Amino acid sequence: MHTDWKEELASFRQLVQKMKSYEEALGVMYWDLRTGAPRRAVEGRSAVIGMLSGEMFKLQTSPEMGRALQRLSAEDVQQQLEQVDRKMVEECKKEYERSTKIPQDRYEEFVVLTSQAESVWEDAKEASDFAMFLPYLEKIIAYTKEFIERWGYEGHPYNALLDQYEPGMTTGQLDKVFGELRSRTVPLLQKIASSPHQPDSSFLKRSYDKEEQRKFSHYILEQMGYDFAAGRLDESVHPFATGLNPGDVRITTSFRPDDISFSLFSTIHEGGHALYEQNLSQDLMGTVLCTGTSMGIHESQSRFWENKVGRSRPFWRRYFKELQQAFPGAFDQVQPDDFYRAINVVQPSLIRIEADELTYNLHVMIRYELEKALFGGELQAAELPEAWNAKYEEYLGVKANRDAEGVLQDVHWAGGAFGYFPSYSLGNMYAAQIYHAIQQSLPDFEGLIERGELHPIKDWLSERIYRFGKLLTPAEVIQHVTGEPLNPQYLADYLEAKYKDIYRID
């Protein structure tokens, strides 16, 4: 006997709300562990986190969930669902199918493996010893290949991995956009390297009072429209933002005593992520749609605020005087334009997370190409260091002397997060395309920044991106905001214009 679909919908919504509650509780505990939980808390807390994660997974893959999804995705029912419910069913069905295709014991083995691997990776990186990490990496790749087969995929096996972070993204599309971007980045990089007009950035590495850095971070977040009644700013080793619910979106940053840029741009970057989560529509509360639509779109917002706003000339025309006042003596004789050029210095380097806006994408492309080859069967894990170094030499002209500065630098593979890296560059491309659109829509965009009127910018993005959460796919967001699909030329144009000006090329 069929239950009424409206009853099924009510219990489906409850099930989802329960999953979201587990997720929020876990979010609070992760935030706590990363911001100041006592050292000895960890052992006990890990058991709690394991239990709650397990309960959440059980709900997600429960027979009740399966039954509800089957009933609610029947065509006659689907047509009667409201948009939010229809989209929720779609999302949960995708997750349900993904999760139930992997046998419980295989999944649990994988979780244990990656948690061991993360700790081995730390030691291996410390010792710069790839051989130490290799057996774990090989196993993680083998499990991942097995999972890809179980999930199924269209075209390239790597598409199954991409889809986890950027729904709908494919190697075909990435090859095309990365190819176009690279063909315009590499010549630009060469011109920059040979320019006689290299900016002086020595004043970014002086001594900066920590309390003043904190105040300045707080001030800039307020200027951006970050709502402190729905968030807070703390310190952690690696900066992050976490949206527990739209009324509680927290940011961390890190204050380096001898590097003013680090806290400044970490704060603005995480602030961009946070604006997205704070401005999700209230209607999405307690649903699976109450978060950013993809890693790439999320990253586009952190990078829009960090690079298009925070590293722009008008921004520092407005805020440089206040920065000078906050750090007396540190910026004597420095003009806003000197500061602007200094924070945009381009320098090919070995380490992704320290890369500038231009070379960053080359770091990402290298990882993408290696991952694709691993899962396409053209590359073995043991060959990674050599392949890594060859690509760094080819794309960036730099060579790692130690694997710690090369193939061992990122934690992602130890955690099994293959397919994640492209999100970073997708974020840059989306951000540039949105930047183009907002300038069309708000012709006085630069003037707004120069007058410190950042709220209209936040409102523009909220109206078109933030409030929708996962109600729109990443491709729909980009189409809807910019009137065309992902197009890497916007990023290439933006980078060319910006760096030709800074390095006085042509």
Add this chain to the structure above:
Amino acid sequence: MHTDWKEELASFRQLVQKMKSYEEALGVMYWDLRTGAPRRAVEGRSAVIGMLSGEMFKLQTSPEMGRALQRLSAEDVQQQLEQVDRKMVEECKKEYERSTKIPQDRYEEFVVLTSQAESVWEDAKEASDFAMFLPYLEKIIAYTKEFIERWGYEGHPYNALLDQYEPGMTTGQLDKVFGELRSRTVPLLQKIASSPHQPDSSFLKRSYDKEEQRKFSHYILEQMGYDFAAGRLDESVHPFATGLNPGDVRITTSFRPDDISFSLFSTIHEGGHALYEQNLSQDLMGTVLCTGTSMGIHESQSRFWENKVGRSRPFWRRYFKELQQAFPGAFDQVQPDDFYRAINVVQPSLIRIEADELTYNLHVMIRYELEKALFGGELQAAELPEAWNAKYEEYLGVKANRDAEGVLQDVHWAGGAFGYFPSYSLGNMYAAQIYHAIQQSLPDFEGLIERGELHPIKDWLSERIYRFGKLLTPAEVIQHVTGEPLNPQYLADYLEAKYKDIYRID
């Protein structure tokens, strides 16, 4: 068919560990809400807290729990259980029976009622309007009476309430010990009032830098043996301690700019609670025994550290100089002995939480007598303000002009926590009895304090009290530590000796 009891035991332990995990997650979220969660977090977080509490309650009263308890409390099985498991079964059975005797819907109504009542109480206190609060109070009392009938009790109905906070305590015992204590407190109070040697405490109300207060609190906690690798110190409006697990026991305090005593003694008080929780035996981790054995014994530890150590003469012989240095100018011309007398000023007053060590117990006795009369049927809720004021006049010689300073001052009744108040004075009596025992056992007790050697004191208490958690009942703890049952004469003797000296009586 009977399952093997060892299997039943294994699943019982898992069930308990799961309950404890929910409890720990809830603890983290409560701590977070009280120490700095953004204002707008609360709405979403409340739903999460409600869900997790519900899951915990479900486990506690689940058919699996019922079955396991029945099997494991069979006499033949019980004899084979180890002490920890036997005691766990006992504890969980008690909770199971209590909880399953109340119909789910009645319990949920009660939870909603008390949560509304707490908010009405706040407004009523603000407006000093008892009539506003009365209908809620009447309903809470009616529910509580119904629950008492459902639970059952021996002797006085109030015993069912006492047992929640102080297992095994009865009105018979309390009437006796409170009677003895009162008969010695009231004459002492009269002598103090008429003493010409009133200490000067004006230097406790000057101006004290908040950062210095924080540092001093931190320092004193370290001196007490509080482990900062297993805890942290934060600020909250009302100071509290929370033991999430023995590796994570957090304290809060509150720094008042014009009152040095407040943070000082709040910190030491909460530090005492925390030492208990930090020093629970590792063997009890993940069991229901991994906490203090009762509210009274817990309070005995906070008060032992606050009053027997922190408000003692040798303590300030050791630490006064450092206090002076931390707050330059605030204590000029003040001698350690002046400070000792000032922090022990006795002054009958209206507000319990601001009461001194001597009059505090009278505040508690008043509440106890009123609660007992309410549940004994001799007093109606509507008669409370009058009865309250009459007792304050009789015991303390003070009269509230407004209910906000009288019957409306405490939140306990709004939350339905009848039976809780006696714990505070039980704590004082236990603490004095333990104080007597430790002086017998460590004859150089005062010398240890005067030399700042507080660790042997912490170790003594850990060895005899802290490590056992709920493995011993409160009565067993006191018998085991002091060689006799609860005896109020120790507190009376201690108070007489202390205050006769301070007020130079006889």
